[in-house]
Amino acid sequence: MNWKSLLHVNLGGNNLTGNIPPSMSFLLNLTSLHLHENNLSGDISSSSLQYCRSLSILNVRKNRFSGNIPKWMPQSIRILQLRSNKFIDNLILLVKGQQSNYESNLKLIRMVDLSSNNLTGTMSPQLFSLSQLHFLNLSHNRLTGTIPKEIGNMTQLESLDLSKNELTGQIPVSISSLSLLDNLNLSFNNLSGQIPSGTQLQSFSELSYIGNADLCGPPLPKNCSNHGDDTKTLGxxxxxxxxxxxxxxxxxxxxxxxxxxxxxxxxxxxxxxxxxxxxxxxxxxxxxxxxxxxxxxxxxxx
Known part of the structure; x- marks a missing residue:
């Protein structure tokens, strides 16, 4: 609490336990905080980090944090890594009731990693109002519902990982507008129908789509001609x-x-x-x- 000029704190890769101490609220100039790969626990949504208004990088992956996903993110936040914890929030709560704050405060965020938690529910279309997002990882959760067509709004997206969830429905055609996308993983869901054609989606390997039994079309070997193709007549x-x-x-x-x-x-x-x-x-x-x-x-x- 006496080191108020600290800008960067990296305590990752230790064996720290307990909660994030209240004294963190005195680090008003803090821009990056790395607490990854420890045994920290508690509810991060009510931690004193909400007073660190200059925070741009928050990395708390591979801990034992639980409770709700924090909603106090400052406008300066750019990279958010919460993967491999025990968050049980419904993902829609990221924006529900706070849509205006979410869009204004987090619109410049570049990276979101919420993988390997216990997230449930659907992906709200408002999540994809983060038009400047470059990396989104929601894999290894229990998300349900369809992939919203609003995902096409994230034109700066370079990496998208929605693997190992319980997503259903078709891959939205709007995903083909993500021209900067060079990493895609939609494997091991319950997606169905034809992979949108005529786009870079065919340039990814079949590993990006495996584990979806009702998905068909290139680059998968499964042909769509006998799989829900209503354009062909019996003749x-x-x-x-x-x-x-x-x-x-x-x-x-x-x-x-x-x-x-x-x-x-x-x-x-x-x-x-x-x-x-x-x-x-x-x-x-x-x-x-x-x-x-x-x-x-x-x-x-x-």
Whole structure:
């Protein structure tokens, strides 16, 4: 409490226990606080950190904090890492009842990591009003519902991880507008339907989508033609089947014909003296013709 000029505090990677001490409220100039990988506990939502109005980085990942997700974040906050704790808040409470403060205070935040907690509920569309967010990680929780189409508003997003939740429905087409996205993980949810096509979403590996049994389309090997595609009529499907059967029969016939012809010629040569003599006479005649043609061409160049 006597070190009021402190700007950066890093106590991560120790074996600290207990709560965040009230004396933290005296560090009014604090800009970054790293308490990660300790055994700290308590309710961070009511901690004295709310008086650190200059705080831009808060990293408390891998502790034992519980209770609600803090709502007192200062306007200066840029990076928020709360992963691997025991928060049990419904994610919608991040904005419920405080939507105006949330949008004005946190609109410049760059990174949010709330993974590996016990978050439940749905992702509120207001969460995606963080238009300057670059990294969002909500993986390893129990989030339900669909991915809101408002996710397309986060045009600066570079990394999105929603894996290992209980999300349902289709991947919204609006996600294709995230042109800066270079890391995507939607695996192990209950997503369904076709992955939006014609976008960079096909450039990610199938590992970004695995664990969604009803998801189909590139880059997954599962074809969507027989998976909820209502654009094809029964007649069109029958035509495709007839064409496929015709090609299969054609290729099989060509293969059988080649085999029969080849072994027929070989058998005639091997087992018939007359055919064998005729065959070698043909080869000798062909050799003589080639020799004469070669000499003629050589004389023409002299």
């Amino acid at each position: 069109e499907n029958d035509d495709d089947g007839d064409e496929s059967d015709f090609l299969s029969c054609l290729y099989m016939g060509l293969g059988v014909g080649f085999a029969v012809g080849f072994w027929g010629v070989c058998g005639a040569i091997f087992f018939s003296r007359k055919c064998r003599h005729a065959y070698f006479r043909f080869l000798y005649d062909l050799r003589d013709r080639f020799y004469v043609l070669l000499l003629t061409n050589l004389n023409s160049f002299r």
